[in-house]
Amino acid sequence: MPDNGERGLRMKYVNLDHISSNPLLPDVKQAMIDAITHDYHNPSSQHKAGEEAAAALEKARGQVAGLLNADTPKEIVFTSGGTESVNHAIKGVAMANADKGKHIVTTNIEHNAVIRSLRRLKSDGFTVTSLSVDTQGRVNPRDVADAITPETILVSVMHSNNETGTLQPVEEIARIARDKKVLFHTDAVDSVGIVPFDVKKIGADLVSFASNTFYGPTGVGGLYIRRGVKIFPLFDGGVQENNKRAGAENLVGIIGMGVAAEIAARDIDRRYAYLKSLKDMFLRELPQALDEVIINTHPVHSLPHLVSASVRYIEGESVMLMLDDEGFGVSTRSACATGSLRASHVLLSIGLSHEDAQGTLVIAFGIDNTPEDVERFLKALKTVVTTLREISPLYKKASGGK
Amino acid sequence: MMYNKVVMDHFRNPRNVGTIEDADGVGEVGNPLCGDMMTIYLKVREERIDDIKFQTFGCGSAIAVSSMLTEIAKGKSLAEAKKITNKDVAIALEGLPKNKLHCSNLGADALQMAIRDYEDRKAGITRPQLKRKDEHEHSHGDKCYCPYCDVEIDDGVTFCEACQHDLKEEH
Numbered sequence: 001m002p003d004n005g006e007r008g009l010r011m012k013y014v015n016l017d018h019i020s021s022n023p024l025l026p027d028v029k030q031a032m033i034d035a036i037t038h039d040y041h042n043p044s045s046q047h048k049a050g051e052e053a054a055a056a057l058e059k060a061r062g063q064v065a066g067l068l069n070a071d072t073p074k075e076i077v078f079t080s081g082g083t084e085s086v087n088h089a090i091k092g093v094a095m096a097n098a099d100k101g102k103h104i105v106t107t108n109i110e111h112n113a114v115i116r117s118l119r120r121l122k123s124d125g126f127t128v129t130s131l132s133v134d135t136q137g138r139v140n141p142r143d144v145a146d147a148i149t150p151e152t153i154l155v156s157v158m159h160s161n162n163e164t165g166t167l168q169p170v171e172e173i174a175r176i177a178r179d180k181k182v183l184f185h186t187d188a189v190d191s192v193g194i195v196p197f198d199v200k201k202i203g204a205d206l207v208s209f210a211s212n213t214f215y216g217p218t219g220v221g222g223l224y225i226r227r228g229v230k231i232f233p234l235f236d237g238g239v240q241e242n243n244k245r246a247g248a249e250n251l252v253g254i255i256g257m258g259v260a261a262e263i264a265a266r267d268i269d270r271r272y273a274y275l276k277s278l279k280d281m282f283l284r285e286l287p288q289a290l291d292e293v294i295i296n297t298h299p300v301h302s303l304p305h306l307v308s309a310s311v312r313y314i315e316g317e318s319v320m321l322m323l324d325d326e327g328f329g330v331s332t333r334s335a336c337a338t339g340s341l342r343a344s345h346v347l348l349s350i351g352l353s354h355e356d357a358q359g360t361l362v363i364a365f366g367i368d369n370t371p372e373d374v375e376r377f378l379k380a381l382k383t384v385v386t387t388l389r390e391i392s393p394l395y396k397k398a399s400g401g402k
Numbered sequence: 403m404m405y406n407k408v409v410m411d412h413f414r415n416p417r418n419v420g421t422i423e424d425a426d427g428v429g430e431v432g433n434p435l436c437g438d439m440m441t442i443y444l445k446v447r448e449e450r451i452d453d454i455k456f457q458t459f460g461c462g463s464a465i466a467v468s469s470m471l472t473e474i475a476k477g478k479s480l481a482e483a484k485k486i487t488n489k490d491v492a493i494a495l496e497g498l499p500k501n502k503l504h505c506s507n508l509g510a511d512a513l514q515m516a517i518r519d520y521e522d523r524k525a526g527i528t529r530p531q532l533k534r535k536d537e538h539e540h541s542h543g544d545k546c547y548c549p550y551c552d553v554e555i556d557d558g559v560t561f562c563e564a565c566q567h568d569l570k571e572e573h
Contacts (some may be wrong), residue, residue, distance in 0.1 A: 317436075317461040321413065336459065358459075391419050391465060393430070393441045395458035 014373045017163055017329045018366035019190060019306060024256070024369065025215040025263055030272045032217065032256040040251050044240060057249055060258025067214075067261040068224055069198040070206065077244045078254050081221040082189035084234065085208035086113040088223050089243070091207070092231040093154050094121050097183070100152035101127045105182075107139045107168075109346045110158055114187055115130045118156075128149075136298050137166035137323040145176045152182050157187035159207075160195070163333050163346040163362060166298040167191070174203035183229060189213060189221070192304060193264040193270060197386030205229050211253070215367070216260030220253035271367055276304035278365040282374050289382040292398075293378070294356055296347065305366065308333070310352060313350035314388040319361060322387065325379040333360040405462055408496045417473050420455040427481035427520030429512040442471075442512040446520055449480050456512075463498050464493050470494050471509030472570040480517055501521035 011025040014395075016025070034057070039201065041049035043057040058073065065073040079085045094104065104116060108130050118128045129147040133139050144155060155177045160167050170186050177184035183207035188197060192207070193214025199207055207224035211217055225231055237246025264271070286293060286309070296308035310317060316334030323330055333344040337356060365374075389395040422443035432439040438460030445453035454470040454476050471491050475483050488510045492498050498507060520564065522529060 313459065315460050315464075318465060320414070321410075321462045325414065391416065391457060392459045393439055394459045396421070396457065 013327050013329065014073055014369065014377065015329045015365070015371075016363050016365060016369065016377060019362060020331055021212050021365035022215045023367055023368060024217060027259060027332045028216055028256045028260045029265060031259040032252050035252045035255040042248050044054045044238065050240060053251060055282070056227075056255055057251060060254045060261075062134035063258035063262040063265075064222055067193065067265045068196075069200055070103055071200070071227060072243055073076045073179075073228055075199075075221045075224055075243045077225060078245070078257075079221045079223055079245060080250070081212075081219055082111075083113040083188070083208070085219075085221050085223040086111070086185075086187050086189070087117050088234040089206040089208055089225075089231070090114065090117040090156060091121065092234055093183055093185070093229070094124075094126060095232040096230045098126075099151040101149075101153045101326065102151055103129070103151035103153065105129045105131065105144060105147045105152055105155045107131045107133060107157055109133055109137065109161055109163075109351045111162055111187055111189070114156055114158070125175040132317055133349055135352045137161060137296070137346075138162045138298065138301065139173075140231055141169050141172040141176055144173050145180070148176070148180045148182055152180070154183045154185060156185040159197070160303050161346060163344060164298070164350065165190075165303040166296075166365075167195070167301040167303065169301075170204065171202050174205075177205075178203060191303060191307075193261065193268070194275070194305060196268055199224055206231075211251075211257035211260055213261050214264040216257040217253045220257045221251060222257070229320070269311045272304050274367060275365055278369055278371065278374055279305055279307055281371060282363070282365075282378070285374075285378055289378045290385055294352070296352070296360070298348060303364075305364050307363045309361050309363065310347075311361065311385055312356055313359065313392045313398060314385060315356055315358045316360050318388055319359070319381075319384055322384040323380060326384065328377050328380055331362045333362060334358045336388045395400045404499050405466070406496050407471075409463065409466040409492075409498065412469040412495065413462040413481055413567050416456075416469040418455050418469065418476070419457070421457060421467075422453060422455050425567070427516040427523065429515030429517070429519055431508045431512045431515060432460070438506050438508060440464065440468050440508050440512045441511070442468075442516040443521055444516045446480065451478055451483055454513075456509075461502070461506055463502040464508070466495060467491055467498070467509040468506050468512075471513060475513055480520075482519060483513065486513060 040053040040056060043050060043054040043263060061073040061076050064076050070076060079088060088402060102125055104118060104121070104126060106114060106128060110349065122128060131139050131143045131147060139157060148155070155173060157168050157170060157173050159170050183205045186204045187208045189208055189210045190213055192209035205226045206229065210221040233244050233246060235246045240246055240249060281294065290311065292312040294310040297306060304385045316332030318329055321330045333347060335343045342353045343357040347360055412526040422445050426446045427444040429442045441459065442458045443455045444451055454472045456472055458465050458468045474491065474494060479510055488507045491509050492503065492507055
């Protein structure tokens with residue numbers, strides 16, 4: 001609970017930042033407490049205690065495979081989270097397939113885990129084609145087809161963007177990659193467990209995902225590797241995870257992820273509908289609360305719970321800080337708040353000006369939010385934005401000195 | 403929380419917000435490209451800052467800097483006010499996060515421009531529009547600049563050789 005001073009103590013703090021992390025589901029928390037209490041041994045040990053741990057590990061693998069509709073649980077590799085999964089997919093495929101070619105296709109709006117993995121590969125002699133997106137944040141599958149050369153070994157396009165919530169046409173892109181015999185990886189860290197995700201229907205060869213997206217613990221994630229895909233491990237060591245990820249598994253976290261995956265698979269339609277009802281309500285009522293707001297999230301192809309909104313004439317960090325005082329946690333993509341002092345590459349890619357990018361808030365609803373939270377948030381947002389616009393010299397100019 | 407209590411107080415309850423319709427001097431610095439914009443309005447009586455107001459587009463730090471600057475400057479003689487620096491404002495705020503010093507600590511610059519504007523008006527000088535401070539290219543194209551001293555650097559380096567700053571964050 002952040003320190004909100006006296007006002008914060010008198011009211012419930014509302015988390016609207018479910019893209020950064022999520023609270024644990026009660027059943028997940030209990031399963032993890034039980035796992036700690038149970039004192040599991042190392043799943044790789046071959047005595048009875050080890051076998052018991054291995055059974056718990058494989059149960060969780062089955063639960064996660066079910067969420068993705070994988071052919072077999074063997075296609076799931078447990079990792080330390082989305083970032084490791086992405087690094088593994090990209091660097092592992094590049095290392096294992098460099099003899100076939102050293103060209104990779106991606107987009108301009110990927111997460112830093114992808115961007116920086118590719119940057120590392122560039123210094124190793126790989127070339128990367130990074131595709132631009134349209135003003136709604138979507139890549140054109142035809143551009144992917146045109147970018148593939150005989151040297152291309154991998155296409156990596158994110159499923160959902162973490163800043164705008166916009167979903168990419170991954171099914172079409174996967175089909176193009178398959179036709180051209182190129183591997184396809186999708187960073188689905190922000191979508192698996194939130195939107196239905198079927199690896200067979202999508203046709204991806206590699207999928208990165210994270211447990212905390214679907215109300216499991218942080219620090220645990222997974223990489224789906226379709227059977228037959230040639231990939232090197234990122235870590236060298238023992239033969240854990242079917243020889244794909246060395247190191248004794250984080251069994252307590254994995255057990256929690258397994259339970260979260262099973263619940264997500266069971267509840268996904270209801271969860272999707274509920275989150276979307278909160279988002280739709282927010283978007284419906286926002287114009288009555290505020291003028292001059294740009295919505296960066298695709299109206300149709302987007303995560304059900306995320307809204308990226310650029311509030312013109314003010315800066316995002318100051319909005320975030322004032323909302324925090326009012327008891328609401330949101331995130332911002334303002335350059336000032338990132339430490340980099342540079343505007344978001346994603347927001348500039350979809351055509352926002354630096355000025356408008358500065359006022360960008362990311363609001364991500366969760367299953368713990370209620371319609372009353374949305375109502376109260378809209379009121380608080382109106383108050384905060386009005387206060388900051390009164391301070392802003394840009395608003396004065398834009399409203400003609402009124 | 404990245405800001406201390408003094409900064410948060412000035413951010414939450416900014417002093418001297420607003421404009422002065424018949425200001426004697428106006429100073430404007432920054433640009434949204436860089437993150438922050440500040441405008442300072444002065445009313446001068448007998449070579450003293452009789453009233454001062456500000457408007458700011460920017461982060462928590464930028465708003466706190468503007469507020470503190472107006473508090474320091476109010477009532478001072480122009481000779482005294484001319485000596486106020488950005489560093490003085492940062493000290494009065496009991497410190498700012500170091501990556502905020504470059505972009506948000508522009509209050510004293512805006513004040514100095516407002517004083518010069520006042521003196522120019524009094525002397526009947528009309529200066530050509532000054533080149534705005536932000537037309538330094540902070541984030542153009544693929545190039546990368548040190549957030550502390552604006553020298554061009556290679557993407558991914560962790561240390562600025564020009565100003566000797568650690569660059570732990572992305573730049």
